[in-house]
Amino acid sequence: MKSLPSLIDKNGQPIPLDRELASGGEGVVLTILNNNKLVAKLYHRQPSDQTAEKLATMVSLANPELLKLAAWPIGLLYHAQSRQVAGFLMPRLNEFQPIQQLYNPIQRLRCFPRAGWNFQVRAAINLASAFEEIHKIGCLIGDVNQSNIQVSIHAVIRFIDCDSFQVQVNGKAFLCEVGVAHYLPPELQNKSLHGLLRNENHDRFGLAVLIYQLLFAGRHPYAGVYHGAGDPSFEQLIADFRFAQGPLAHTWKMSPPPHTPTFVDIPPDLGNLFRRAFERGSEKNTRPSPTEWLMSLKRLEQSLVVCAIDTGHTYWRGAHSCVWCRLGAHGGPEYYFGVAGDVATFAVDEVKLHEVLRRLRECGLFDFRLARHRFVPPQSPKATPLPQGAQESQSAIFILTVVICLCLFAVPFGIIHWAICLGGVLCASVFGIWLAIAFWTAPYYWEIRRRRVALKDATIAFEKIEATWKSIVSRYQRAHYDTSKSVQTLITQCYELASQYQIELKELTIKAEEMGRLRHLRLHLIADADIPQIGTRRKQILASSRMFTAADINDQNVRNIKGFADVLTSQLLYWKNQVQQQFHFDPATAVSVTDKRSLTAKFRNQHQQLLASVNHEITKLESLAPECQASLNKLTPDLQRVVARCEQAEADMKIICNNNYFYYLSGKY
Amino acid sequence: MAEQRPFGDVALAINPEPRCPCVLLIDTSGSMGEVVSNIGADTGRTLQQDGKNYQIVSGGTSLIDLVNEGLHSFHTDLMNDPLAAQRIEVSVITFGGSVQTIIPFATAHDFIPPKLIASGETPMGAAIIRAIEAVAERKRLYRQHGLHYYRPWIFFMTDGKPTDAWQTAAQMIRDGEENKAFAFFAVGIEGADFSILKQISIRKPLHLKEYNFREMFVWLSRSQRKVSQSKPGQENQVQLASPSGWASL
Numbered sequence: 006m007k008s009l010p011s012l013i014d015k016n017g018q019p020i021p022l023d024r025e026l027a028s029g030g031e032g033v034v035l036t037i038l039n040n041n042k043l044v045a046k047l048y049h050r051q052p053s054d055q056t057a058e059k060l061a062t063m064v065s066l067a068n069p070e071l072l073k074l075a076a077w078p079i080g081l082l083y084h085a086q087s088r089q090v091a092g093f094l095m096p097r098l099n100e101f102q103p104i105q106q107l108y109n110p111i112q113r114l115r116c117f118p119r120a121g122w123n124f125q126v127r128a129a130i131n132l133a134s135a136f137e138e139i140h141k142i143g144c145l146i147g148d149v150n151q152s153n154i155q156v157s158i159h160a161v162i163r164f165i166d167c168d169s170f171q172v173q174v175n176g177k178a179f180l181c182e183v184g185v186a187h188y189l190p191p192e193l194q195n196k197s198l199h200g201l202l203r204n205e206n207h208d209r210f211g212l213a214v215l216i217y218q219l220l221f222a223g224r225h226p227y228a229g230v231y232h233g234a235g236d237p238s239f240e241q242l243i244a245d246f247r248f249a250q251g252p253l254a255h256t257w258k259m260s261p262p263p264h265t266p267t268f269v270d271i272p273p274d275l276g277n278l279f280r281r282a283f284e285r286g287s288e289k290n291t292r293p294s295p296t297e298w299l300m301s302l303k304r305l306e307q308s309l310v311v312c313a314i315d316t317g318h319t320y321w322r323g324a325h326s327c328v329w330c331r332l333g334a335h336g337g338p339e340y341y342f343g344v345a346g347d348v349a350t351f352a353v354d355e356v357k358l359h360e361v362l363r364r365l366r367e368c369g370l371f372d373f374r375l376a377r378h379r380f381v382p383p384q385s386p387k388a389t390p391l392p393q394g395a396q397e398s399q400s401a402i403f404i405l406t407v408v409i410c411l412c413l414f415a416v417p418f419g420i421i422h423w424a425i426c427l428g429g430v431l432c433a434s435v436f437g438i439w440l441a442i443a444f445w446t447a448p449y450y451w452e453i454r455r456r457r458v459a460l461k462d463a464t465i466a467f468e469k470i471e472a473t474w475k476s477i478v479s480r481y482q483r484a485h486y487d488t489s490k491s492v493q494t495l496i497t498q499c500y501e502l503a504s505q506y507q508i509e510l511k512e513l514t515i516k517a518e519e520m521g522r523l524r525h526l527r528l529h530l531i532a533d534a535d536i537p538q539i540g541t542r543r544k545q546i547l548a549s550s551r552m553f554t555a556a557d558i559n560d561q562n563v564r565n566i567k568g569f570a571d572v573l574t575s576q577l578l579y580w581k582n583q584v585q586q587q588f589h590f591d592p593a594t595a596v597s598v599t600d601k602r603s604l605t606a607k608f609r610n611q612h613q614q615l616l617a618s619v620n621h622e623i624t625k626l627e628s629l630a631p632e633c634q635a636s637l638n639k640l641t642p643d644l645q646r647v648v649a650r651c652e653q654a655e656a657d658m659k660i661i662c663n664n665n666y667f668y669y670l671s672g673k674y
Numbered sequence: 675m676a677e678q679r680p681f682g683d684v685a686l687a688i689n690p691e692p693r694c695p696c697v698l699l700i701d702t703s704g705s706m707g708e709v710v711s712n713i714g715a716d717t718g719r720t721l722q723q724d725g726k727n728y729q730i731v732s733g734g735t736s737l738i739d740l741v742n743e744g745l746h747s748f749h750t751d752l753m754n755d756p757l758a759a760q761r762i763e764v765s766v767i768t769f770g771g772s773v774q775t776i777i778p779f780a781t782a783h784d785f786i787p788p789k790l791i792a793s794g795e796t797p798m799g800a801a802i803i804r805a806i807e808a809v810a811e812r813k814r815l816y817r818q819h820g821l822h823y824y825r826p827w828i829f830f831m832t833d834g835k836p837t838d839a840w841q842t843a844a845q846m847i848r849d850g851e852e853n854k855a856f857a858f859f860a861v862g863i864e865g866a867d868f869s870i871l872k873q874i875s876i877r878k879p880l881h882l883k884e885y886n887f888r889e890m891f892v893w894l895s896r897s898q899r900k901v902s903q904s905k906p907g908q909e910n911q912v913q914l915a916s917p918s919g920w921a922s923l
Contacts, residue, residue: 110688111760111783151757223690230820239692239822249820262820264687338688561733565712603783610685 009035011085012045014094020045020082029166032092041099045082046168047092057081057090059179062172064093066142072096074135075164093168098155101163104128105151108218110340114606115599117158121344122329123309123319125219128160130302132219135162136212137295145171145203147181149188149211171203178202186240187225188214192288194244209292213282216298220275222265222340226250226283233258248283251276264337270328271321272308275301317344336617342606350601351506351608353499357616364623365492370485371630373478373637375471380641380648388660389653391452398447405440409433453661460654466647470640477640481633488626495619499612506608510596513604517595525588526556526581536580538573555584685784686815691760692822694902695779695812696894697805700741700790701832702770705865707792708833709734710885724795724834737833737863737885738792744887745787751895752782759783761824761902765808769801770794779812798836802843802874805830809856824901826856829894830875831882835867844874851876861890861921880921889920 009022021038022045028034032048052060063078071077078093106116107128113120132154139146146153148169155163164170171181182198190210193201217226227242229249237245247259250268254260261267268276278293278301293301305321312318312327318341320327333339412433419426444450531553532544539547550566552558558581563574704723714733721728745766752759759782766777771794777785809826816823847858860875862868863882871879882890897914 105757109690109760112756218690222688224820225690225822228690228692228820228822230818236817242822262687263818265820338685340688561714562712607784610688 010047010091012047012082012091013085014080014082019085020094022047036097037094042097043079043094044076044097045092045094047082052090052092055179056168059172060090060093060168062174062177062179063167063170066144066172066174070138071142074138074162075167077164077167095167098163098165101155101157103152104132104154104156104162104215104219107156108151108215108223110222110338114342114344114602118599118602119344120160121317121319121341122220123306124160126302126306126309128156128162129216129219130299130306131160131162132215133212133295133298133302135164136208137299139164139170140205140208140295143173145173145181145205145208146211147171147203147208148183148185149208149215150185151187154215186243189243190288190292191244191246194240204290205294206288206290206292209294210282210287212295212298213279213292216302217279217283220266220271221250224249224262224265226279229254229259229261230263231259246283246285246287248280251280251284253284264332264335266328266332270324272301272305272323275305315341315345317341333613334617336614339606339609339613342609343602351503351605351612353503354612354616358496358499361492361496361619361623364627365489365496368485368489368623368626368630370482371633373474373481373633375474377467377648380644381652382645382649386649386653386656388656391660392448398443398449402440402443402447405436405443409436409440412436456654456657456661460651460658463647463650463654467651470644470647474637474640477633477636481629484629485626488622488629492619492622492626495615495622499615499619502608502612502615506604509604509608510601513596513600514592518590518592521590521595522585522588523556526584527554529555529584531555531558534580536576538576543569543573555581685781686819686821689760689781690821691757692824692902693816694758694762694824694898695809695826696762696764696898697808697826697828698745698764698766699801699805699828699830700766700768701796701798701834701863702738702768702790702792702794703796703834703837704770704793705796705834706738706741706770707736709736710740711735723793725837736792738790740885740887741831742787742789744891745790747888748891748895749782749785749787751892752785752899755899758899758902762898763812765812766790767801767805767808769797771797773797773801773804775804775808779808795837796832796834797838798832798874799838799840799843802828802830802840803846806843806846806850806856813855825854827898827901828856828858829861830859831861831863831890832871833863833865835870840870840874847874848876880917883920883922886920890917893917893920 012020012022014020023036023038026034026036026044031050032046035045035047037043037045048056060078060081064080067077067079072079076095076098078095080094081090082092082094083089084091102116106112107120107125117124136146146164148166153164153166153169155165157163169181169183172179180201181203182201184193184198186194188211190207193207214226218224226248227239229247231237231242231247245257247257248254249259249261252268268279278297281287282292308322309319310322312320312330314327314330318327318329320329329339329341412429415429415432416426418429531539531547534555546566546568547553550562552562558577560574560578563569563577569577705726707723708728709731712734714731717730717732719730721730748764752762752764761781763779763781764777764785765775765779766788767773767775768790770792776788776790805828809828813823813826850856851858857877858875859877860871860879861882862871862879863885866879866881868879868881893915900914
């Protein structure tokens with residue numbers, strides 16, 4: 006390890022360095038022996054004269070107000086021998102974390118488990134006021150990013166890496182030539198920052214992005230769903246001013262990402278500030294100043310309410326309902342899970358599932374039978390009267406038939422004389438032909454034929470509609486079967502989550518035990534142990550085979566070493582066993598609260614998702630019967646017409662049947 | 675009526691960070707079971723696997739054990755970098771007998787290093803196609819959720835040669851690389867058919883030195899960490915560390 010250089014301050018007093026806190030691209034931050042108020046930043050490379058002058062200027066600007074909000078340089082450090090600038094002293098920050106840990110929901114639940122939206126609003130207020138202070142003295146943050154700004158558990162903001170600030174004093178400017186794309190305004194995207202003098206409007210963009218991220222579940226203002234062509238890069242979306250929110254977002258083909266708050270969840274004046282910060286035109290010096298943010302955010306803070314359902318939820322009173330409950334209910338994440346401090350365990354939501362089961366029971370299969378009588382016209386149809394002369398032709402045909410019978414009756418009398426038989430046959434033939442002619446020419450016959458055809462056509466038409474009806478119903482039955490099956494599967498999956506949760510919790514405990522045991526074994530060095538027959542030399546052999554601690558010992562590995570046979574191996578194993586027995590494991594405290602909480606959150610989220618799906622499915626199931634009914638109703642006019650036709654044809658037929666003699670004679674069509 | 679939403683998107687929604695997807699496409703064919711260090715006693719029996727004859731030994735460390743160990747190092751190294759842990763999404767797809775998605779895309783916190791087992795043939799072509807499809811599907815999900823992403827990596831390692839048709843897969847890689855849809859890296863372990871690897875990968879395939887799996891995985895994690903903190907869209911300008919620590923170039 007590199008030895009620490011000896012440093013002095015401007016008065017020549019030695020500053021003894023202690024240990025490294027953090028290391029970055031341009032330098033390291035070190036603690037100072039016996040001083041917990043200050044730290045030293047040391048550059049890897051000798052800082053240029055420009056940097057040294059910048060630092061000196063910053064030191065001269067330092068005042069108690071500034072030191073309250075930034076790790077500001079308060080004194081230069083010089084190499085003891087060369088007297089050249091080596092770095093600077095700055096206040097030490099304790100218990101501060103990058104702001105990214107607060108705006109990112111997952112990180113927030115880990116690092117700020119009790120921080121609700123109100124906490125984030127407060128952090129946003131403090132952020133705006135910190136920006137205001139820095140701008141007041143003619144400095145710009147310049148390189149605004151997710152880790153340069155730190156936040157404490159009391160939502161207090163601090164700037165770090167202040168030596169990258171843009172400092173402008175007495176007409177002399179020290180530039181900030183670095184930046185992170187997410188926090189660079191559209192007008193600076195894809196531009197070189199080299200030699201660029203930044204203005205307040207640029208800094209205000211970075212401020213607005215951070216405030217947006219704090220309020221909108223960590224989302225970036227330009228990270229929406231893009232509906233246009235192609236797959237533009239992140240910078241391109243920023244460069245094109247494609248802000249994801251606001252009433253005009255659709256005109257530049259953007260919409261807010263799913264499962265996130267929208268402009269209805271914040272006061273309109275705050276929404277307008279965001280629009281002024283991110284929409285086209287904002288590059289013309291119109292971005293809201295820190296003071297404007299302060300006013301709007303403070304108003305928002307005063308109109309926050311705590312959700313009645315989950316006290317970990319806070320939301321803007323003007324939104325009327327809790328945005329976090331709403332997002333959760335629609336299959337979104339539980340952004341503030343456990344913030345209220347409830348016990349981090351997972352249980353299946355029995356109440357909701359019972360409700361689903363109740364709805365499922367009420368959604369039985371409905372019997373859509375085609376009841377023909379419902380479509381019969383209210384007044385039964387009057388039969389069409391028989392055609393004129395029907396009666397006369399019927400009488401004529403009746404007489405002819407009788408005459409033919411009489412003629413045929415004469416035929417057996419051929420026994421008496423053959424002429425009688427012949428006469429009978431001849432007469433019967435003549436009258437038969439007459440009968441046939443009379444029959445074919447009778448209007449009555451044709452009327453029957455016509456009515457028969459009409460009845461048949463009507464019946465066919467009815468059967469056709471009946472088939473359509475049946476296919477609609479069978480489609481309904483199939484959908485009903487499929488959907489109720491998927492509802493049941495989802496319910497089962499919901500219940501299975503409970504046992505799965507137990508399994509994973511147990512796995513976590515087992516893993517914690519394994520890790521604990523391994524740690525314990527690793528603490529026991531072979532070199533320090535008193536093991537019979539294992540002296541220094543053998544310990545050296547073991548060490549050369551990469552066996553240093555009790556954890557490294559196992560039967561196979563020891564046996565593979567030359568000279569370690571049964572006896573020595575069993576000695577080592579015995580020792581390891583003894584070490585192992587000293588290991589005590591407490592399953593109750595083994596798994597960290599954070600791990601438990603994230604496991605629970607994972608299951609809660611899955612559960613929410615399943616509930617959302619089951620809700621969707623059951624709603625679909627409930628809509629099936631009305632939908633089927635609606636399609637069937639569309640058939641009603643056709644059905645009424647066809648049934649009326651059938652009834653008419655049947656009535657027409659019936660009246661003929663009543664004059665049945667001729668009906669039977671005419672035979673089946 | 676609400677639109678159907680695929681399972682798992684809550685994890686996408688709750689983490690607003692831009693994503694850096696990475697598929698580990700690992701050969702788990704029978705030959706990966708070859709014992710390469712701490713070789714135990716010869717049992718005298720032999721076994722035919724993956725087209726070669728092997729002697730059965732009583733114990734030792736096989737290639738697949740080294741891969742499993744490497745995956746652990748990979749995970750540990752990712753977890754050391756909190757921001758990278760939230761941005762890098764890893765999926766493990768293996769091909770040994772059949773192609774299997776062992777772990778679908780997950781961030782480091784949800785990624786549990788799997789214990790892979792070697793057996794079967796080497797369906798390389800099908801595996802590559804599966805990886806390309808998985809990457810395309812993941813990108814679709816990112817877009818649907820308004821998440822930004824870096825160019826996905828497909829990190830492919832094998833110790834053999836394909837036992838299925840690989841020409842379609844090679845064409846898909848060429849197309850994907852051309853459209854900057856993903857970056858494909860191929861690593862050949864001792865015994866790999868480099869002439870085929872060269873035809874599959876646009877980038878020169880790397881030759882793993884002396885089973886340095888751990889170094890390889892740590893390099894991969896470090897590279898991904900760098901990419902995940904670069905400007906999206908400019909990840910190709912990231913200066914990656916030379917892989918010379920574990921690969922002969």
